[in-house]
Amino acid sequence: MTNNFYEFLKLNSRQGLQILTSVVLLGSYAHGQQGSQGNTTIFGGAQMSFFANHDFVAGGGGAQPGVILTERQAGNFGILNFVGDNLTSTGASDAAYVDGYVRKYGSGQFVFPVGDNGSLGPFAASGDGTMGAYFRADPNTAVTSNLFTGSDYAALPNGGPFPTSSMGTNVEVVSTVEYWDIDGAAATPLTLTWDASSAIASLTGGQISKLTIAGWDGTSWVAIPSRVDAASVLGGNSDLNAGSITTVSPLAPDTYTAYTFASLVVPLPVTLTRFTATAETGTVLLSWSTTEEKGSDRFEIERSNDGKVWAAIGSVASRGESKVLVDYQFTDVKPAAGTNLYRLRMVDTDGTYAFSSIREVKIKGVMAIAYPNPVAERLLIPAHGQVKQATLTSLSGMRVLSRSSVSADGLDVRGLAPGIYTLSLTLLDGTISTQKVAVSR
Template identity: 30%
Template sequence: MKKIITLLSILFLGITYSNAQSVIARWNFEAVAFDAAAGTTFAITSGSAVADSGALVTGSAFTSVHASATSGWTTPVGNGSPKAASGNGWASGDYWQFKVSTTGFSSITISWDHMGSNTGPKSYIVQYSTDGTIFTNAPGAGATYDITNDGWSAGSYKAISTRTLDLSSVTALNNQAFIYIRFTVAAGSTAINGAAIATGGTSRVDNVYIGGFSSMPLTLNAFTGSVVNGKANLTWATTNEINVDGFDIEKSTNNRDFSSIGFVKANNSTENNYNFTTELSGVSYYRLKMTDKDGSFKYSKTISLNNKQTVKLDLYPNPVRNSTTLSHDKATEKASITITSLDGRKVSVINVVPGATQTTVDVTKLLNGNYIMVYENNGTRSSVQFVKQ
């Protein structure tokens, strides 16, 4: 039997998420036209199957798959109001499918408008997949539902047609390269009128939204501190910055009450190194408050620095061309010297000979510039800045 897939003219109904939740992708089918001789999936001749808008539209897709081997696709004139996707020739197991990336997002929620003609399928179930092959029935109220043929009036959807489903409990959908959502005709579904589904019975979807909260995929690879010239020098390194606003540097003198002493804007690139220098008096505790653009945040570990317990270091010569000698307190078994750039990137690590009070450091392979030499011994970190010429 030949199926007819049409674009129906139906008034657009916007769904608004809470301020903390973002629309990852949405489809309203306003610019889409379908091939009149397609197979069992949508073939789009104008417009695009990609989502109309959202935070992650790249790679998104919309398809419709039916059991029958032949399909017809047309774009009717309509009545001047916005469009929806509609298809007939339905059977149990047929579905509408939407694909989207959720990279950087969690607590997925979907919303859509769904209605049909009196002889179209009545009962549906929402299914999801992370590979496009194995699909699982979605949990929760609203995952199985019936539609009506009385879903819109005067070009507007009625509330009975608008559906939402909270998939936040399905953590497998969080931060995925792609997920797949299906609205599938349930096994044993009748037509809306209670009879068998007719060949000409239609199913119509519109205003499909997939939303979520930013999950801050940011990875904090390192957060360290050292005392340089009597000041606290804080460095940190990150990867996977997506939608990150920046870093509040927070300080405490009792490791309980923290307050912000500065803010560093995020670069939002693949790999990043940051540096922050502040005055240090006695014992101080520091942590990072990593804030996303939607206001969500998380904290780093807390580190402490003590200006009174630092070991005096002497470095000569400084500036240095080839090698320099660091004078330090007597080294224990695991003492080490680490050279970092000013933004905290580790350049080299040298194991110090136990019992030594002086260590010669070869810097011939360093590029010209400013560096920090950190001496770690028996739980104490001391630093000195030097110039490579």
């Protein structure tokens, strides 16, 4: 579209005249729509223009409610134009969107109401003349449904397919769920959006800070500096289930052939040279050393008995920026009987993190059999479900408390005089463990 024609469109929009720039077939001549009973179709080489905001629920302006279908074939696009400054579209959903290409003319950020195969996949841009379509398809094949023929398109856009195994520096994994073809010469911030079906949690391993926009440069998927939007362009806060991410700097959409989500390789905030876990009397001592720390904030210690479910049991602050050997220690005072697995969650100052390797310690019987110590009210026993008999005796050998079973509430010692006592636990397997306990007030 020439600049003169664009000025003509803008002039007529100010006069309230809607222009259909070529033939649009409606009603009984429309093809079936994905997930909708909408019946507006824009065939190859044809265009339709809205000069005002559009509501996909109500329709209007020459379009029926629901899906608007446009031809996707390269070199023979059907295009829906939004012409005007700061236009919006409302009511878009998985059953009401533009299945194909949308172009915007004018200033202001515009959320492109594009979708494919029954899924809404909006993106946002502000550049005048930006055009794009959403593909709910694996970039490795780049094939989506052709509703005009009832078959599939060949790989789209030109240059596809886009193998996700070809990745640039620091790209860890590329989405196989979806991608966008976005075109335009004017530099603009680009924003991609996601919902639960985009599987961002799986893509990033649950670390949204690893999410980035990636662009296909002709040979590989390249990470484009991007930042997750605290407030999504679609409303609400961005999280792993729904949100948006925007390029840090404007770029011409024509720079890349296709766009999608990727997960970044996050460098370790520290250089970890040693990590050990050693059983000691009633405890497990964890020790580790670093030789370099940059942007490190803390070490969170996590424990598991099966390697699947992990729980944080403590945290040790980082010493800060360092390029020398630094030693750390943490004591687990309540290890469980049996297998104890430990790992470090090394957290950076910006919230990114990485895990250390796993260390295993096997405990026979009950090591840290009771806590707190000293105790004022209740003596808690981590392995209470394994206890067959629990007794407390004074230093003179007098039994002052005896229980045939112990609950999660532990032993009530409020009636005992302050002093040193011996706790003896007999487990169901016959193991007997003892521990000195100080009762204080």
